[in-house]
Amino acid sequence: MDLRGVSLSDLAAGSGIGLGTLNRCLAGETAFTIDALSRVARTLGTTASDLLARSRTEHP
Numbered sequence: 694m695d696l697r698g699v700s701l702s703d704l705a706a707g708s709g710i711g712l713g714t715l716n717r718c719l720a721g722e723t724a725f726t727i728d729a730l731s732r733v734a735r736t737l738g739t740t741a742s743d744l745l746a747r748s749r750t751e752h753p
Contacts, residue, residue: 699737707736 701719705712710729717723725733727741734741
């Protein structure tokens, strides 16, 4: 999965998640719901499982 060129605005629009909500989740101020995580993953062309696995390996 290559995230280069994917803006937060594009990710928000594609997933149907508000830009402010997406920013708060990515900043760690709030947690993604399972539904939101799944929608983000679909927008990125991957799975929620893959995003979680990447998170664990990149930020142990």
